[in-house]
Amino acid sequence: xxxxxxxxxxxxxxxxxxxxxxxxxxxxxxxxxxxxxxxxxxxxxxxxxxxxxxxxxxxxxxxxxxxxxxxxxxxxxxxxxxxxxxxxxxxxxxxxxxxxxxxxxxxxxxxxxxxxxxxxxxxxxxxxxxxxxxxxxxxxxxxxxxxxxxxxxxxxxxxxxxxxxxxxxxxxxxxxxxxxxxxxxxx
Numbered sequence: 177x178x179x180x181x182x183x184x185x186x187x188x189x190x191x192x193x194x195x196x197x198x199x200x201x202x203x204x205x206x207x208x209x210x211x212x213x214x215x216x217x218x219x220x221x222x223x224x225x226x227x228x229x230x231x232x233x234x235x236x237x238x239x240x241x242x243x244x245x246x247x248x249x250x251x252x253x254x255x256x257x258x259x260x261x262x263x264x265x266x267x268x269x270x271x272x273x274x275x276x277x278x279x280x281x282x283x284x285x286x287x288x289x290x291x292x293x294x295x296x297x298x299x300x301x302x303x304x305x306x307x308x309x310x311x312x313x314x315x316x317x318x319x320x321x322x323x324x325x326x327x328x329x330x331x332x333x334x335x336x337x338x339x340x341x342x343x344x345x346x347x348x349x350x351x352x353x354x355x356x357x358x359x360x361x362x363x
Contacts (some may be wrong), residue, residue, distance in 0.1 A: 254278060254357040256340065262350040267296070267343045270355055273335050278361035280329040283340065285355045287319035292350055297341040300330045315342060318355070332359070 256270040280300070285293065294312035298305040305327075306313075318325055332338050338357075344350050 248363050249360050250363055251281075252276070252278065252359055252361045254280070254338075254359050256338075256355050256357075258352060258354040260352055262342075262344045262353050264344055264347050264349065267341060268353060269339050269341045270353070271337065271339045272357075273337060274332050274359075274361070275334060276361040276363070277331060277334055278357075278359040279331045280338075280357045280359045281326050282358040283318040283325075283327070283355055284320050284358060285315045285318050287316070287321050289350050289353060290315040290319040292344060292346040292348075293342045293353065294345055295340060295342055297339070298329070299337070299339045299341075300332050301336045301338075303330055305329045312343065315355075 254272055254274055256272045259268040259270065262268050283295075283298070291314065293315035295315050295318070296306075296312045316322070340355060342353060344353075
């Protein structure tokens with residue numbers, strides 16, 4: 177099972193003849209987490225013995241749910257706003273608003289100006305994705321030629337504010353600054 181927190185609940189009982197069969201034979205002994213749903217109350221069993229015990233308690237019309245990954249997830253490029261004429265020492269916030277639920281995997285800056293910038297904040301919604309709240313990293317880490325720079329950031333909701341704050345560390349004006357995200361989105 178994937179480590180990601182997105183997917184859809186799938187009714188497992190359909191594999192065993194549908195709802196109404198005994199749930200004790202629907203619960204496997206594997207390490208996967210299943211949820212037994214009876215009415216509006218959800219019972220969660222953490223180990224196989226607990227799962228089987230819960231299955232015996234829950235009525236025959238219980239539904240067994242398991243979170244499965246989306247099968248139609250694709251990689252997309254999410255562009256950010258463009259800042260022109262970023263003065264020496266000045267900061268700018270690049271923003272975007274995704275139109276699909278997406279999970280950012282990589283930030284990409286053009287290598288022609290990435291070595292002239294630092295990144296101080298990466299914000300999805302209201303949460304800063306940087307481990308340290310103070311400090312900056314060189315944007316060159318995220319250039320298109322960098323390797324092994326994949327991140328596991330929070331999932332961005334539709335129309336949520338996403339921003340990256342950068343600072344010009346060169347003594348000159350940078351004529352144009354922008355970046356993009358490579359993200360996994362559902363279509």
